[in-house]
Amino acid sequence: xxxxxxxxxxxxxxxxxxxxxxxxxxxxxxxxxxxxxxxxxxxxxxxxxxxxxxxxxxxxxxxxxxxxxxxxxxxxxxxxxxxxxxxxxxxxxxxxxxxxxxxxxxxxxxxxxxxxxxxxxxxxxxxxxxxxxxxxxxxxxxxxxxxxxxxxxxxxxxxxxxxxxxxxxxxxxxxxxxxxxxxxxxxxxxxxxxxxxxxxxxxxxxxxxxxxxxxxxxxxxxxxxxxxxxxxxxxxxxxxxxxxxxxxxxxxxxxxxxxxxxxxxxxxxxxxxxxxxxxxxxxxxxxxxxxxxxxxxxxxxxxxxxxxxxxxxxxxxxxxxxxxxxxx
Amino acid sequence: xxxxxxxxxxxxxxxxxxxxxxxxxxxxxxxxxxxxxxxxxxxxxxxxxxxxxxxxxxxxxxxxxxxxxxxxxxxxxxxxxxxxxxxxxxxxxxxxxxxxxxxxxxxxxxxxxxxxxxxxxxxxxxxxxxxxxxxxxxxxxxxxxxxxxxxxxxxxxxxxxxxxxxxxxxxxxxxxxxxxxxxxxxxxxxxxxxxxxxxxxxxxxxxxxxxxxxxxxxxxxxxxxxxxxxxxxxxxxxxxxxxxxxxxxxxxxxxxx
Numbered sequence: 001x002x003x004x005x006x007x008x009x010x011x012x013x014x015x016x017x018x019x020x021x022x023x024x025x026x027x028x029x030x031x032x033x034x035x036x037x038x039x040x041x042x043x044x045x046x047x048x049x050x051x052x053x054x055x056x057x058x059x060x061x062x063x064x065x066x067x068x069x070x071x072x073x074x075x076x077x078x079x080x081x082x083x084x085x086x087x088x089x090x091x092x093x094x095x096x097x098x099x100x101x102x103x104x105x106x107x108x109x110x111x112x113x114x115x116x117x118x119x120x121x122x123x124x125x126x127x128x129x130x131x132x133x134x135x136x137x138x139x140x141x142x143x144x145x146x147x148x149x150x151x152x153x154x155x156x157x158x159x160x161x162x163x164x165x166x167x168x169x170x171x172x173x174x175x176x177x178x179x180x181x182x183x184x185x186x187x188x189x190x191x192x193x194x195x196x197x198x199x200x201x202x203x204x205x206x207x208x209x210x211x212x213x214x215x216x217x218x219x220x221x222x223x224x225x226x227x228x229x230x231x232x233x234x235x236x237x238x239x240x241x242x243x244x245x246x247x248x249x250x251x252x253x254x255x256x257x258x259x260x261x262x263x264x265x266x267x268x269x270x271x272x273x274x275x276x277x278x279x280x281x282x283x284x285x286x287x288x289x290x291x292x293x294x295x296x297x298x299x300x301x302x303x304x305x306x307x308x309x310x311x312x313x314x315x316x317x318x319x320x321x322x323x324x325x326x327x328x
Numbered sequence: 329x330x331x332x333x334x335x336x337x338x339x340x341x342x343x344x345x346x347x348x349x350x351x352x353x354x355x356x357x358x359x360x361x362x363x364x365x366x367x368x369x370x371x372x373x374x375x376x377x378x379x380x381x382x383x384x385x386x387x388x389x390x391x392x393x394x395x396x397x398x399x400x401x402x403x404x405x406x407x408x409x410x411x412x413x414x415x416x417x418x419x420x421x422x423x424x425x426x427x428x429x430x431x432x433x434x435x436x437x438x439x440x441x442x443x444x445x446x447x448x449x450x451x452x453x454x455x456x457x458x459x460x461x462x463x464x465x466x467x468x469x470x471x472x473x474x475x476x477x478x479x480x481x482x483x484x485x486x487x488x489x490x491x492x493x494x495x496x497x498x499x500x501x502x503x504x505x506x507x508x509x510x511x512x513x514x515x516x517x518x519x520x521x522x523x524x525x526x527x528x529x530x531x532x533x534x535x536x537x538x539x540x541x542x543x544x545x546x547x548x549x550x551x552x553x554x555x556x557x558x559x560x561x562x563x564x565x566x567x568x569x570x571x572x573x574x575x576x577x578x579x580x581x582x583x584x585x
Contacts, residue, residue, distance in 0.1 A: 193449030194437065194458050197426065201434050204423040207384070211415055212435040212497060213408035218444055 016325045027177060031170040039169050041285035042278075046176035047237045049277035051254075052261040053187045053270075054230025059259070060268035061191060062223045063203030065118070068109070068125035070254035071132040072102040072228040074245075076235025078136065081149040081245045091155030091166070095179070095236040102232025103225045110224040114217065126252070133250035148246030155240045172241055179237060183230060187270055190226070199223060200268075257281065264305050266314020271321070275313055333396050335360045335537050336381075336413070336505055341390035343373075343380050350376040351387075352561040358505060363531055363538040365552035365569065367545075369582055373561040374541045375418060378507050382415045383407045395504065409438045414498040415507040420490045420514075422497075424483025428474050431482050431493050432465035433458060436500035461500070468496040472526065488519035495523065499530055506530070508540045512547055520547065527551060545573065557581070 031039050051069045058064050076098035083094045113124045136143045143149070155175060156165040166175050190196055201209040202216050210216050239245045257280065265276020283301065287294040309316065334357035343351040351373040358364055368374050379385035381392055383404040392400045394411045408414050423431050437457065439447055446454040469478050472492045477485060482493055491511065498506050511527075512520050524547060530536045542548050548555060549569040557565040557572060559581040565572060572578055 189449050193447060194433075194439075194454050195444070195447035195449070197430055197434060198437075198447065200426060201423045204425060205421050207404070208417070208421045208423070209434065210403070210405040211382070211384070211408055211417070213405050213414075213438045213501060214434060215405050215409075215440060215444060218441055222444070222448075 014325050016321065019324055031173050036169055038286075039173050041282045043169070043173050043176050043241060044285050045277045045281040046173075046180045047234055047241060048254075048257065048261065048281045049180050049274065050183050050234030050237065051227075051231035051258045052265075052273045052277050053183050054227030054234075055258050056262045056267065056270070056273045057187060057190060057199070057223055057230075058227040059262050060266075060272075061196065061199040061203060062220060063206075064114075064220060064224070065122050065259075066125040066224070066227070067122060067252070067255040067259065068106075068113075068128040069227065069231050069258045070250055070252065071125075071128040072106060072231035073235040073238065073254060073258075074129075074132050074136065074250040075102045075105055075228075076232030077239040077245045077249045078143060078149070078235075079232070080236030081152045081239040082142070084152050084240065085149060088153070090158045090163075091175075091236075091240060092157065094155075094240070095233050098236035098239075099229040099232040102235065103229040106225040106228035107221070110221045114220050114224060126255075129250055129252055129255055133247050136247035136250055143247070146247060148244060148248075149239075150244045152239050152243045152245065154243075176237055176241070179233065183233070184270060184274065187230075187273075191270065195219070195222075203268075257284075260302070264302070264309075264312050266312030266317075269312070269314035269318070271317050272312050272314030275317055279313070332360075334358060335362075335395060336539070337393040338381060339391045339393075341377065341380055341392070342388045343376055343385060344388055345376075349561050351380060351558075353390075354558065354561070354563050355390075356556050356563070356566070358537055358539055361531070361535060361537055362553060363527065363540065363551050365548040365555040366539055366541045366558065367543070367548060367555060367572075368558035368564070371560075372558040372581075374558055375509060376561075377558065378415060378509055378541065382413065382507060384415075408501070409440060412501060412504045413507070414501070414503045414505075416494055416498060416509050416511060418509045418513065420487055420494060422482035422490045422493050425481050427481055428469060428478045428485075428493055429462065429465050432468060432497050432500050433461045435497035436461040436464060438501055464500060465496075468499055471529070472496045473522065488515040488522075491515055491519065491523065492526070495526055499534065499536070502534070503536055505537045505539070508538060508542075510541050510543065512542055512544045520544070524551060549573070 030042055051073050055066065055069050058066050079098040079101040080094040083089045083097060109128055113121055116124055137145055154165050154167045157163060166172055198209065198214050198219055201214060202219060206216055235249070238249070261276035261280050262273055264280060266272025284294065284298055287297050336358040338357065339355045341351055341354045342349065354377060366374055366377070376385065380387040383402050383406065386401060391398060394413055399407055399411050402411070423434065443453065469475055472495065474489060474492060474496070477489065482490060495511070511523055527538060528551065531538060540552065552569055555567065555569045555572045556563060557578050564581060565575050565578055
């Protein structure tokens with residue numbers, strides 16, 4: 001749609017493709033430009049982008065506020081960690097199984113939770129995180145309790161005769177980047193599909209959607225499970241990157257971080273989630289240099305957001321993007 | 329009297345909210361191809377009656393039979409999908425951020441459990457069905473006079489235009505019966521004419537039956553063949569519109585006598 005617009009008013013040149021290529025090149029070259037610490041911050045941002053993408057489908061597109069994302073993130077992290085330690089399976093197996101495990105757990109949790117109305121649903125999803133932490137702490141024979149899982153091996157791949165291990169920050173950065181791009185494309189496909197339209201319909205007016213024959217309950221459940229799959233895959237990256245998983249993976253702080261990424265970036269906009277994860281996770285990581293100012297700067301950032309960018313940053317990004325594309 | 333079954337047959341419907349009997353033992357039927365009116369003072373239970381008939385609320389007692397099938401207790405979306413009985417709401421509602429065409433497409437899809445998986449852009453099924461729906465949506469958009477604004481978000485349009493969107497949406501799934509809750513409320517006379525035209529067109533050319541809650545008595549007398557009057561949750565009278573407006577009991581109910 002925007003393509004036809006720009007060809008009509010071709011007075012200003014469209015710089016979006018060159019800019020896109022530039023941004024992509026910067027992303028590819030980041031390990032060589034930035035310091036090790038910057039690359040580490042980018043990896044954390046990419047790891048959190050996955051659950052945030054899932055949450056955006058739920059909060060931004062379907063209108064369901066959930067705090068359960070950290071629970072699915074933790075399930076993914078433990079699944080991947082246990083597989084890697086216990087069976088030495090390749091990374092892609094761990095990531096896929098972690099995603100599926102989180103999605104499978106979301107089914108029995110979603111069935112009762114989605115019967116609840118707005119605020120009760122939020123409280124219920126909060127409960128999932130707390131229960132997840134309790135299980136991780138107390139199911140000692142599997143999770144090793146408070147000690148957590150340590151020594152999770154670096155991600156290793158086995159492609160036919162070829163097998164290699166992704167060691168080092170640079171290698172992991174490219175792995176996270178590749179998965180981040182795949183996840184973004186997947187979200188894009190869902191949002192552009194007929195289901196994406198129905199999700200927006202449910203967000204805008206659930207009763208109306210239902211009165212027009214949309215099986216809203218099934219949609220909500222599927223999107224809830226889908227968001228858990230994204231979180232689970234994110235969790236597997238987290239486990240392999242940090243090589244340690246503890247019951248603290250199930251914590252509210254992670255759920256709120258994911259929520260801040262989505263809402264601050266711009267709910268219901270993919271560019272918002274990408275920008276949000278770079279800004280909020282990247283920022284907190286980058287500010288570790290000044291521990292005293294860290295939380296203050298973070299808080300100020302949130303205040304700016306609430307007062308000046310009520311819709312998140314995505315509308316601003318989209319406007320700039322369109323301006324670069326030659327539209328007024 | 330009638331040898332064939334009525335399209336909609338509601339028997340002894342009762343619904344209470346606490347101690348208040350919002351609908352008290354109301355029975356009514358709608359024949360095939362009929363446009364019937366449902367009138368009554370505010371708070372007489374008309375909307376509750378609609379809610380209980382269409383699955384938005386569950387009736388305490390009573391049965392709802394649509395086209396020979398007992399649909400009592402079905403959910404709102406199942407009644408729309410499988411029963412092809414649709415309803416409008418008193419307040420004009422549309423999907424505000426979606427454009428007019430998308431608003432209509434949502435109404436026509438009628439995907440159910442396994443097939444909704446295909447809507448997540450997996451498989452060809454949904455793409456083909458959506459292409460067909462777009463055709464139909466465009467026809468209805470043209471008919472409703474919304475062609476020039478079809479790519480505008482519905483929320484940017486006037487109340488009257490949104491009413492037309494709502495109306496066109498309900499025609500998308502080839503309904504058998506449409507229940508309209510005050511379709512003329514808060515819109516200007518020009519749009520009223522357009523809505524009346526559309527109702528008559530849908531009735532004659534598409535064979536849709538209607539049950540209409542309406543306070544505008546001119547509209548009721550001009551389109552309805554039969555009028556049912558509710559008062560305090562009970563059926564007060566039923567008959568030809570011209571007889572009903574002369575009825576002493578109906579006048580008293582309206583004047584609060």
